[in-house]
Amino acid sequence: MELTQFTFFSHLSPELQQFVLTHAHPITVPKNTILFYQGDVCKDILFLTEGNVRLYIQGDGIEEITLYTLKPLEQCVVNTASLVSQNVAIGTAITEGDIKGYLLDHESILSLMAQSPEYLSFMFSLFTVRLASLATLVEDIKFKRLDVRLLEWLTHQEEHRIEMTHEQIAIQLGTSRVVISRLLKDLEHKGKVRLERGAIERL
Numbered sequence: 001m002e003l004t005q006f007t008f009f010s011h012l013s014p015e016l017q018q019f020v021l022t023h024a025h026p027i028t029v030p031k032n033t034i035l036f037y038q039g040d041v042c043k044d045i046l047f048l049t050e051g052n053v054r055l056y057i058q059g060d061g062i063e064e065i066t067l068y069t070l071k072p073l074e075q076c077v078v079n080t081a082s083l084v085s086q087n088v089a090i091g092t093a094i095t096e097g098d099i100k101g102y103l104l105d106h107e108s109i110l111s112l113m114a115q116s117p118e119y120l121s122f123m124f125s126l127f128t129v130r131l132a133s134l135a136t137l138v139e140d141i142k143f144k145r146l147d148v149r150l151l152e153w154l155t156h157q158e159e160h161r162i163e164m165t166h167e168q169i170a171i172q173l174g175t176s177r178v179v180i181s182r183l184l185k186d187l188e189h190k191g192k193v194r195l196e197r198g199a200i201e202r203l
Contacts (some may be wrong), residue, residue: 001049001072003102011118020112024102035079035093041081042089044103048072052100056171057091065141065174067091068133077130080123083109141174149173149182154193154202163199 003009005022009017011138024047029035036042038057046053053070055078070076070093082089083106104112141149153173154162169179184200187193194201 003047003049005049006047006073006122008105008116010118012116012143016112016116019108020104023108026102029095029098029099029101031095033095033099035095036082036089038090038092039088040082041086042079045079045109046070046076046101046103046107047075048076048099048101050101052096053093053099054096055091055093058119063174063176064171065137066172067137069096075123075126077127079082080126084113103177146173146175146179147186150180150183151187151192154187154200160202161199162202165198169200 003020004017009020012020027046035046035053048070049072051072053076055067055070055076056064058064076093078089078091079093081087086106094098102155113123150169150173153169165177166181166184167177169184170177173180184193184195188195191203193203
């Protein structure tokens with residue numbers, strides 16, 4: 001995928017299209033790389049074209065809560081909010097695999113925002129989607145039992161065989177490995193999953 005495939009790009013004037021292409025810097029980043037930390041002030045915005053990036057928050061302890069996963073042709077709202085406001089990022093971004101994309105610096109983003117209502121619309125649509133998903137996350141954590149959340153999370157995975165450790169799933173759901181292991185064992189007894197070393201098969 002290329003930068004030109006972002007939905008806002010085709011709505012830009014030819015001059016703005018050239019401006020974006022001139023100022024965007026292509027990057028390739030390996031798996032498990034921290035793009036920015038919670039508390040950093042972002043200097044660039046990532047336009048992701050390949051791979052996934054996980055956004056999470058971490059409290060005083062070691063446990064993490066995943067906010068969302070950034071997919072190709074999306075722009076990270078945590079990244080954007082920090083850059084535009086020049087305030088600290090509320091979460092940390094880590095690559096889940098090798099990624100590719102483009103970086104656009106602070107001044108270029110502000111210029112693009114000032115000249116393109118279409119780009120602003122693209123940005124605010126992403127904020128709307130993420131706010132809705134974060135509201136759902138808060139509601140799930142507060143009101144849903146963890147076993148229900150785990151089963152829903154497993155059901156929403158694209159593949160029936162999920163190659164993740166219990167520790168990785170615990171991080172996704174904001175709990176401990178011990179709790180996830182116990183719940184998965186219960187699901188296995190109920191015939192919902194089959195547990196393997198480093199993987200779970202959804203039945």
